[in-house]
Amino acid sequence: MIHIRKATSHDLTILLEFEQGIIAAERPFDPTLKEGEISYYNLEKMISAADVEVIVAVLDEQIIGSGYARIEDAKPYLNHKLYAYLGFMFTHPDHRGKGVNTQIIEALSDWVRLHGISEMRLDVYNDNFSAIRAYEKAGFKKHLINMRISI
Template sequence: MNKINIRKARLEDLNILLEFEQGIITAERPFDPTLKEEKINYYDIEKMITAPHIEVLIAEIDSEIVGSGYARIETAKPYLNHDNYAYLGFMYTDPKHRGKGINANIIDALKKWCLSQNITELRLDVYNDNPSAIRAYEKVGFKKHLVNMRVEL
């Protein structure tokens, strides 16, 4: 298997990262009836790449960008036992390269960055009806914590 290289995203990676964002949205639409039907964006990727409190990483195989993810430092609620935490998002692996451990490699690199920023609490959101994503995150140490519920009136 070819080596997976993880590196910081650069502005010149923006076009492929915008494609990845649409891939995430396409994958999540079946799980979320609240998403608008027209083209939407979740992120301002250009700002994320240059923000000091966000680490955007990409995975490459043979110089081809095949995955992405970010960690964003957030202020914790005052009643929690940690001052800050990192929220992980923009986790995407090109469908042709799934099953190769790309997501796990990106999360491992994000964990190292978080520790270098003195962050020891990581959080992310995943749709309850997406068991394959839940299993992938559980494999790298995440545990279910809260359940977000909704009702449409």
């Protein structure tokens, strides 16, 4: 049975591996990423932050997935003051298709609701169809397209 829990500093080694897995998966979708090893997150800081919840999915004492929710200030013209931004969504390839991502999103949703927040957002690459399907399955809807041009 999969168990969801808050990440700790003891999880950093595997979480750093997951981060590199996310980056490797996203490189084909993003020609603007630097070559070589890069990092998206300061995971150690995020784990200890009050406005961020980093969680892991565990099966048989092995971490198989991760995600975070970070409380953000909304733009002043929106009808909500705060929202939760989701990121670091990763499921180990051996465990994809088993509902791990959905369980992570549900756990993060619970944390977000505990903070009185009713809006969650995330970013996903337009051509990452499997990720889009997973997020739509969890109830997310496409909202805004971010466009770019290299000049």
